[in-house]
Amino acid sequence: MCDQVNAFKCKLVLWEKQLKNEDLMHFPTCNICKSSLGETASYQKYAEKISSLRNEFETRFSDFKSLEGKFSLFSSIFSINIESVPNHMKMKVIDIQCDSDLKAKFIEVGVSEFYKYLPARFENTRKLAYEIMFMFGRRKSTYASKPNQRWPGILWRRVRIPSMSQVKKIMTCVYSRSLQVEGSQPGKKFSINNFAIRLCCCAKEASAAASDLEIFEGGNTVQCHRIPSQIGILDDKFGNYTEQDPMEFLQFFLHQLHNEYNPAALSTEMVKTNDEGQRLWQIYRNSENSPIVDMFTGQLVSTILCQSCEYKSENFEIFWNLSLPIPEKKTISLLDVFDEHFKCEILSDYTCSDCHNQGAIRTYSVAQWPKVLLLQLKRFSVFETPKIEKMVRYPPILNLRKFGFDSAYKLYAVTNHYGDMFTGHCDAVCKHPLTTKWHKYNDHTVKCIKPRNAITRDAYILFYEMMH
Secondary structure, eight states, X not given: OHHHHHHHHHXXXXXXXXXXXXXXXXXXXXXXXXXXXXXXXXXXXXXXXXXXXXXXXXXXXXXXXXXXXXXXXXXXXXXXXXXXXXXGGHHHHHHHHTOHHHHHHHHHHOHHHHGGGSOGGGHHHHHHHHHHHHHTOSSSSSSOOSOOSSSOTTTTTOOSSOOTXXXXXXXXXXXXXXXXXXXXXXXXXXXXXXXXXXXXXXXXHHHHHHTOHHHHHHTOOOOOTHHHHHHHTTOGGGTSOOOOXXXXXXXXXXXXXXXXXXXXXXXXXXXXXXXXXXXXXXXXXXXXXXXXXXXXXXXXXXXXXXXXXXXXXXXXXXXXXXXXXXXXXXXXXXXXXXXXXXXXXXXXXXXXXXXXXXXXXXXXXXXXXXXXXXXXXXXXXXXXXXXXXXXXXXXXXXXXXXGTOSSEEEEEEEEEEEEOSSSEEEEEEEEOTTTOOEEEEETTEEEEEOGGGGOOTTEEXXXXXXXX
């Protein structure tokens, strides 16, 4: 995929140059039009479109530049110049390059199979290879998660974080806000036979237990073995008790509920407004109008401002959660994390489609805030094995006025992760929607906790709901 990305970037440069020079070698339709329009045809505007596409493409894949060295090490470990190898890996890479048996195996099986044959003493090199394989797996996820015959055992046992017991914890975090949608819209009826209703019935076994304080005090919960099996109907990777990322499961779970509850489109009429963001948001909500979308989705806007002519371009996209980087600071608050996420970005290689000068500033903001705000703290990096263990102090009441949100959010659940990138355990702390008491869910045990104990240094996913 990395080679394909680089090839496509080169093609965009070629196409832009050809259109500016009215060279239509690779544009047969334009060539036909030119023969009929003669000298009146101008292709400058198409060259500008290609330029805009190239800039956007380079921006979206800007992280590839910082990863090129690791990609080269992965694909050409026997020919790479040792000076370009990270210092902590140089000695091991020299050992690999000088091992004739390993070199013969590399030639025999190819790069995609080679790393599973590396001896245990090359653990860091194997981890690097596995993480790159996860990045370019066959599934949509950044991390591959389904075993196959090519990578048995060692790779597929270590697919990032927590086990399927986390299914119940994630559902516990969202059940009182997302699973009670059957009664949220008067007059609406949903098929009792569909997947979502069956899943809700399973989950309500857990919510029934959660509403009984005597059960809390006794430390027991209802066993809901049907939940993973129902989820596994649609995707077996979430139904076989293998380790999965809780945020990936949460996204999958909410999207499946949305697909089941989403009725026919509200309207196919053109939305008339001068506000482009509002127009796109309304078009989306007309076609995706389930109670799940109503609660969990928002709209982000990315603004690029040319530093020469101040030409501004905006790009709007829907989000279900915000994945927030943890800054390098001694004491970190959740607002510090938001500042890091929404900080300005200098685009020195950006070429303005209006004045054609280079240099721009990109900023991010939220155009539409969701009723339920899901925040993922990015404690894991693709190439940095150590987990970021820093304490992020998140408040019970989250005020985001400085980011353009006039109201506030209140915390109602937290998913915690303990361990490292490859192994670990999760639990959940949740605020009961009726009693407002906090409880901790840890596998088969549920117990009351004090509100201050909901703030932990192991927080991974934060659940906030909008205050009215």
